[in-house]
Amino acid sequence: xxxxxxxxxxxxxxxxxxxxxFYANKVGLKILNESPGALVFKCGGxxxxxxxxxTVGTKDEQTQASFRVKDVRAEVAxxxxxxxxxxxxxxxxxxxxxxxxxxxxxxxxxxIDPGKNCVGMIxxxx
Numbered sequence: 001x002x003x004x005x006x007x008x009x010x011x012x013x014x015x016x017x018x019x020x021x022f023y024a025n026k027v028g029l030k031i032l033n034e035s036p037g038a039l040v041f042k043c044g045g046x047x048x049x050x051x052x053x054x055t056v057g058t059k060d061e062q063t064q065a066s067f068r069v070k071d072v073r074a075e076v077a078x079x080x081x082x083x084x085x086x087x088x089x090x091x092x093x094x095x096x097x098x099x100x101x102x103x104x105x106x107x108x109x110x111x112i113d114p115g116k117n118c119v120g121m122i123x124x125x126x
Contacts, residue, residue, distance in 0.1 A: 006047060009065040012054035013115025019051050022114050026082045043067070057115050066120035072100055072107045075121050084111050087118075 013019040016039055023029045023041050033040040038052045049065060058064065069075045076086050076099050086099035087110040094101055100109045106124045113119055 008047070009049040011049065011051045011064055011113070011115060011117040011119075012056075012058045013051050013113070013117070014054055014057045015114055016051065016053050018114035022084075023051070026084050027079065028082070051113075051115065051117075054115070058117050061118060063110065063120045064117045066108070066122050069121050069123050072109055072121050072123035073098075076100060076109050079111065086111055 016036075020031065020034070020039055023039070024031055029041040029043065031039060032042050032048055036053070038050055040048055040050045042048055044067075067075075080086060080099075088096045088099060089101065089110075090096070094103075096109070100107050106122050108120055108122045110118055110120045
């Protein structure tokens with residue numbers, strides 16, 4: 001059954017060179033595999049995610065993937081130090097303070113990658 005297997009996220013990007021630079025140099029992920037049509041990055045444990053070449057990129061502004069982190073504030077600070085823009089939201093349903101939203105069961109922050117994918121970081125409250 002599929003419940004026995006890990007799942008990998010696949011994001012889209014029109015510019016794989018910019019995406020490679022962003023995730024490898026700013027976010028700090030290791031490249032596992034690289035081809036003209038895709039990049040595969042190593043994440044925690046045995047997880048990974050792929051970014052594939054797309055002629056249109058993503059059209060969705062919602063979160064496409066989210067890293068489960070131990071300390072979202074520390075991750076936000078480190079990413080800002082590396083030049084990653086952390087998104088700020090101020091809507092009736094979502095408000096960030098210093099780039100971090102309290103969503104009830106967790107704290108969450110987001111950034112937009114060069115492919116216009118919205119990627120989150122979530123710290124579940126204990």
